[in-house]
Amino acid sequence: MSCQRVDAKVVLLGKEYVGKTSLVERYVHKRFQTGPYQNTIGAAFVAKNIQVGDKVLTLGIWDTAGAERYESMSRIYYRGACAAIVCYDLTDSSSFSRLKFWVKELQNCEQQCKIYMCGTKSDLIEGDRSLRQVDYHDTLDYAEEVKAELFETSSKTGRNVDELFQKVAEDYYNNTAFQVMEGASVILLKERQLDQHQRKGCCHH
Numbered sequence: 001m002s003c004q005r006v007d008a009k010v011v012l013l014g015k016e017y018v019g020k021t022s023l024v025e026r027y028v029h030k031r032f033q034t035g036p037y038q039n040t041i042g043a044a045f046v047a048k049n050i051q052v053g054d055k056v057l058t059l060g061i062w063d064t065a066g067a068e069r070y071e072s073m074s075r076i077y078y079r080g081a082c083a084a085i086v087c088y089d090l091t092d093s094s095s096f097s098r099l100k101f102w103v104k105e106l107q108n109c110e111q112q113c114k115i116y117m118c119g120t121k122s123d124l125i126e127g128d129r130s131l132r133q134v135d136y137h138d139t140l141d142y143a144e145e146v147k148a149e150l151f152e153t154s155s156k157t158g159r160n161v162d163e164l165f166q167k168v169a170e171d172y173y174n175n176t177a178f179q180v181m182e183g184a185s186v187i188l189l190k191e192r193q194l195d196q197h198q199r200k201g202c203c204h205h
């Protein structure tokens with residue numbers, strides 16, 4: 001059995017039927033399946049390499065089941081995730097209430113996990129604006145309030161899908177680089193304090 005190293009764990013959450021599996025399918029396999037809807041059972045995992053600057057990162061993507069009976073299972077999958085893509089369907093207002101549930105849960109239980117709000121099926125509202133049930137400005141205000149990124153995507157046309165995952169990878173990369181720098185500056189500070197302490201020591205003697 002082969003074992004792949006994963007740099008960043010990414011979890012997809014959201015109400016059933018919002019299009020989580022389709023988002024992963026579009027991103028990983030560049031396709032949109034039109035057959036009958038099949039709900040995810042438990043969760044599905046896929047690893048995908050992504051280029052950020054001159055580095056290649058491996059994202060480990062967990063596509064969870066949206067049905068409420070799997071809610072406690074989904075909790076297992078967001079543990080230790082560096083990013084959560086919380087999906088809602090732009091044509092279904094109840095899916096945005098469900099998004100709020102997951103955002104609160106992440107804020108309470110997984111504070112280091114960065115949140116990406118993803119409004120799905122944008123092709124449907126491009127075809128008929130009256131189908132939009134979730135106002136863009138309301139979602140933008142909410143995203144600002146909870147410090148989340150906001151994307152509106154279509155897995156059917158591919159709109160914004162690569163951009164979403166690219167942002168996830170870049171944020172992870174920049175955040176990790178920042179932490180390394182932070183760690184380095186702590187060491188520098190300690191060395192400087194030690195240096196001062198030693199110099200003070202010299203004066204005492």
Ligand SMILES: Nc1nc2c(ncn2[C@@H]2O[C@H](COP(=O)(O)OP(=O)(O)OP(=O)(O)O)[C@@H](O)[C@H]2O)c(=O)[nH]1
Pocket residue numbers: 014015016017018019020021022023033034036037038039040041064065066067120121122123124153154155156157
């Ligand atoms: N028009 C359109 N339909 C979409 C899009 N994304 C998903 N769908 C459709 O929405 C339905 C549900 O999509 P899934 O990807 O299975 O949804 P899910 O969130 O993974 O569902 P669960 O596994 O039950 O949690 C399917 O019939 C898809 O074809 C999209 O971008 N545009």
